[in-house]
Amino acid sequence: MMVASCTAIFILLCSFVLASPTATETHPRLFNKIYAFGDSFTDTGNTRSVSGPAGFGHVSNSPYGSTFFHHSTNRYSDGRLVIDFVAQSLSLPFLPPYKYLKGNDSFHGVNFAVAGSTAINHGFFVRNNLSLDITPQSIQTQLLWFNMFLETQGCRGAETKTQCKAAFDDALFWVGEIGVNDYAYAVGSSITDDTIRKLGVASVTGVLQxxxxKGAKYMVVQGLPPSGCLALAMSLAPVTDRDDIGCVRSLNNQTYVHNIALQASLQSLREQFPQAVIIYADYWNAYRMVMKNPSKYGFRERFKACCGVGEPYNFDMFTVCGMPSVSSCKNPPEYINWDGVHLTEAMYKAVHDMFIKGGLTHPALSNLLDMKHH
Structure with missing residues (x-):
């Protein structure tokens, strides 16, 4: 989710929002590098600024990062994200954000994810008068950044096969969830969910293609989480709009249908590229499993944000985490929601663990790790 992830949501006052921690078991150097894409759920610092992204408070301020890094790293959490836990479980360093690469930072991969990103090209929203003054990046932007990065590695096409091979060999492509912001932009407009879904899935599919x-062989693509479980969504939707786990039914249905379409698209890509391993990471069901039995995963609070103000969900979109007057809870690991729009490190770790060894990837990510290991 994102600079725009939040911004779209915050400024639009829409309840249609969306939207890693240490692995106990490591898989030493099965991959030499990771390239990550996505929105604010995956962004490790591409939206760094003096005050944080417009529309979502101050991610550059405390208490962001307080649990693990002990200072803000411009991650939208109190600590690590799913992608950080993935890197750790593969014995790789945390991924540097593309916009702030230094020297040999990129040796073990790069993170192109940027908060607020959409799946659909930003121009679509501009043309439909749905754009606000927020981060204009989309997943196509991230692909452009990746192509520019390849050039810095000497990979410029057929005549540089050796350099290109080096950039792609033993690389894991991790495509974090992206698309929630698109629905947020369209709230209150005449553009239907069906249109957003079709355009969004087509756009992501085009980037994956x-x-x-170009040579990607190992790819993990996350689905959308149930965005109706976030404090922002809960605070804006009518209390009559609830599902079996107490979240906003309309939003969770929206992301569920989106994920079905995405999975169909991934199956088509598997047929087009049989030499590649394309894995779907089921964020939707991973989140639901935690919601159904939070105490099993160490959570006490399912809905309230750890960092925020206001009743009943400790969330007010005009007084958000990172502002001087806002404090955080004393026990973030007991909370699923961090700031009302993003998740705590503890929740990101729970999701990561389900992806790596909990069977919520299709085909099983553990099989890929075993295959690479042998």
Missing amino acids: SLLK
């Missing part, structure tokens, strides 16, 4: 054509 491009990466696969």
Whole structure:
């Protein structure tokens, strides 16, 4: 989710929002590098600024990062994200954000994810008068950044096969959830969920296709989480709009249908690129499993934000985490929601663990790790 992830949501006052911690078991150097894409759920610092992204408070301020890093790293959490836990479980360093690469930072991969990103090109929202003055990046932007990065590695096409091979060999492509912001932009407009879904899935599919054509062999694609469980959504939707786990039914249905379409698209890509391993990470069901039995995962609070103000969900979109007057809870690991729009490190770790060894990837990510290991 994102600079725009929040911004779209915050400024639009829409309840249609969306939207890693240490692995106990490591898989030493099965991959030499990771390239990550996505929105604010995956962004490790591409939206760094003096005051944080417009529309979502101050991610550059405390208490962001307080649990693990002990200072803000411009991650939208109190600590690590799913992608950070993935890197740790593969014995790789945390991924540097593309916009702030230094020297040899990129040796073990790069993170192109940026908060607020959409799946659909930003121009679509501009043309439909749905754009606000927020981060204009989309997943196509991230592909452009990746292509520019390849050039810095000497990979410029057929005549530089050796350099290109080095950039892609033993690389894991991790495509974090992206698309929630698109629905947020369209709230209150005449553009239907169906249109957003079709355009969004097509856009992501096009980017995946491009990466696969360039040489990506190992790819994990996250679905959307149940965005109706976030404090922002809960605080804006009518209390009559609830599902079996107490979250906003309309939003969770929206992301569920989106994920079905995405999975169909991934199956088509598997047929087009049989030499590649394309894995779907089921964020939707991972989140639901935690919601159904929070105490099993160490959580006490399912809905309230750890960092925020206001009743009943400790969330007020005009007084958000990172502002001087806002404090955080004393026990973030007991909370699922961090700031009302993003998750705590503890929740990101729970999701990561389900992806790596909990069977919520299709085909099983553990099989890929075993295959690479042998």
